[in-house]
Amino acid sequence: MTPRTDTPPTWDERTQLITFLEYARDTARAKCEGVSAEDARRAPLPNSPLMTLCGLISHLRWVEYHWVQVMFLGEEPAGPLTRASDDDPDPEMRTAVDIPLPQLLTEYEEQSDRYRGLLSDHDVNSRAKRPISDGRHVDLRWVILHLIEEISRHNGHLDIVRELVDGRTGV
Numbered sequence: 090m091t092p093r094t095d096t097p098p099t100w101d102e103r104t105q106l107i108t109f110l111e112y113a114r115d116t117a118r119a120k121c122e123g124v125s126a127e128d129a130r131r132a133p134l135p136n137s138p139l140m141t142l143c144g145l146i147s148h149l150r151w152v153e154y155h156w157v158q159v160m161f162l163g164e165e166p167a168g169p170l171t172r173a174s175d176d177d178p179d180p181e182m183r184t185a186v187d188i189p190l191p192q193l194l195t196e197y198e199e200q201s202d203r204y205r206g207l208l209s210d211h212d213v214n215s216r217a218k219r220p221i222s223d224g225r226h227v228d229l230r231w232v233i234l235h236l237i238e239e240i241s242r243h244n245g246h247l248d249i250v251r252e253l254v255d256g257r258t259g260v
Contacts, residue, residue, distance in 0.1 A: 093119065103213055106233045107205075113240035114201055117149055119260045120247040121190060129190035133253035142254070143190050144182035145247050150197040151181040152239055156232050157204055161211075163218025208233065 093115040097108035121129070121142055129142045151170050158164045169181040177183065185193060213230040220226050227235075252258050 102230075103209075106213065106230065106237070107208060109237050110208075110233055110240070113237050113244060114149075114197075116244050116260065117146065117240055117247060118194060118198070120244065120251050121146060121194060122260075123257070124190065124251065124255060126189060128254040130186045131250075131254045133250060139179055139182040140246060140250055141182075141186055142247065142250055143185040143188060143193055144179075145243050145250065146190065146193045146197055147181045147185035147188070148179065149240055149243055150193065150200055153197075153200065153204065153236055156236060157207065160219045160221070160227075161215075161217045161229060161232050162207075 093112055095109055095112040097104045124142060132138045132141045132144075134140050147169075151168055154168065155166070155170055159166050169184055172180045208229070211229050213228060213233070215229045216226040217228070217232065218226075248258070248260075
């Protein structure tokens with residue numbers, strides 16, 4: 090794995106935002122390095138049966154999809170999030186235990202590769218095509234900051250789950 094850094098090569102706003110987004114993504118992937126297939130599917134928190142490494146990586150992938158493709162670009166939703174309901178709010182996490190972690194990581198990385206180009210092609214002041222729940226159309230800057238927050242929060246979950254399933258800490 091390429092060494093992670095949260096220090097941008099230049100100090101303009103876009104580069105800083107993208108650097109922190111990449112750092113958060115790289116940290117999520119690093120948390121999954123070397124884990125066994127069995128441990129990747131284990132849910133060590135008794136009150137959180139969907140909290141697995143597979144589930145969290147799938148969640149990160151589909152949350153990014155939602156914010157970039159559905160909300161910002163205005164595309165029609167697809168994938169497991171379209172099946173979300175009050176009875177099953179996180180289908181992307183529930184179904185992820187049936188998908189090998191390497192496949193989930195590859196799909197997440199391929200999606201991240203596509204988004205790198207997309208994020209560099211749009212001005213950070215560009216407005217999302219779809220409004221958020223309060224009716225406002227956020228800008229790309231907000232979307233990137235939200236993704237940094239979302240991924241970073243779940244990196245804490247990945248850290249806890251990884252330590253509980255096989256004792257690995259750090260990264």
